[in-house]
Amino acid sequence: MASLRYAVITGANKGIGLEICRQLAANGVIVVLTARDEKRGVEALESLKGSGLSNVVFHQLDVGDPASIASLADFIKTQFGKLDILVSFKPSFPSFFFSGFLLFKSNM
Numbered sequence: 001m002a003s004l005r006y007a008v009i010t011g012a013n014k015g016i017g018l019e020i021c022r023q024l025a026a027n028g029v030i031v032v033l034t035a036r037d038e039k040r041g042v043e044a045l046e047s048l049k050g051s052g053l054s055n056v057v058f059h060q061l062d063v064g065d066p067a068s069i070a071s072l073a074d075f076i077k078t079q080f081g082k083l084d085i086l087v088s089f090k091p092s093f094p095s096f097f098f099s100g101f102l103l104f105k106s107n108m
């Protein structure tokens, strides 16, 4: 059996980030949909769940807030123990923080 793959998408409550969440989840990846605003993030999560995607969870992330980044990293270590895919559109996001996990990063 193939091992599970885990992804974090930043700025995922709308736009390209949300669509990437949708497509990764539809392909069996466990997706952490992140947004800086919890209400907008949960609404985006519910929109995916409403279309039948259950393998998506929400975690708050403001890429400009070190405490928020640390909280997400702790969540990933605790819940999954690894990260296979990181999709971040924000060049300021400190990918070195995830360097032990990083396989892919997109800075558009």
Ligand SMILES: NC(=O)c1ccc[n+]([C@@H]2O[C@H](COP(=O)([O-])OP(=O)(O)OC[C@H]3O[C@@H](n4cnc5c(N)ncnc54)[C@H](OP(=O)(O)O)[C@@H]3O)[C@@H](O)[C@H]2O)c1
Pocket: 010, 011, 012, 013, 014, 015, 016, 017, 035, 036, 037, 040, 061, 062, 063, 064, 089, 108
């Ligand atoms: N759409 C295109 O055709 C296109 C083409 C080429 C390149 N791009 C680039 O791709 C990126 C995404 O495009 P998009 O169309 O998906 O943009 P978008 O619809 O405006 O979405 C941007 C996302 O980034 C989030 N965000 C902003 N600041 C953040 C922060 N400090 N921490 C966490 N999340 C933050 C926004 O959250 P809030 O809702 O809280 O603001 C939103 O979820 C942009 O950099 C854009 O320039 C887009």
